[in-house]
Amino acid sequence: MEVHHVAKLADLGRPGNRPPWADLMAARHRKTLVVCGVCHADIHGSRPVPALTQ
Structure with missing residues (x-):
C-alpha cells in the first residue's frame, strides 16, 4: 500500500x-x-486510472 498526497x-x-x-x-x-x-503509479503516469471502489 502507498499513500498519494496533494499539497x-x-x-x-x-x-x-x-x-x-x-x-x-x-x-x-x-x-x-x-x-x-x-x-499509485497510474495516478502519476499517463495511463488512464480505472474507477475506484469504496
Missing part, C-alpha cells in the same frame, strides 16, 4: 475536470488517498 485540496482541480481518484479525495475532504502501488 492542497485546490490542487485537485475543479469538478468535471478531474480524474476519479481526485473526485474521491475531494468528496472525502482528504489530501491523502491510500492506494496499491500499481494504482
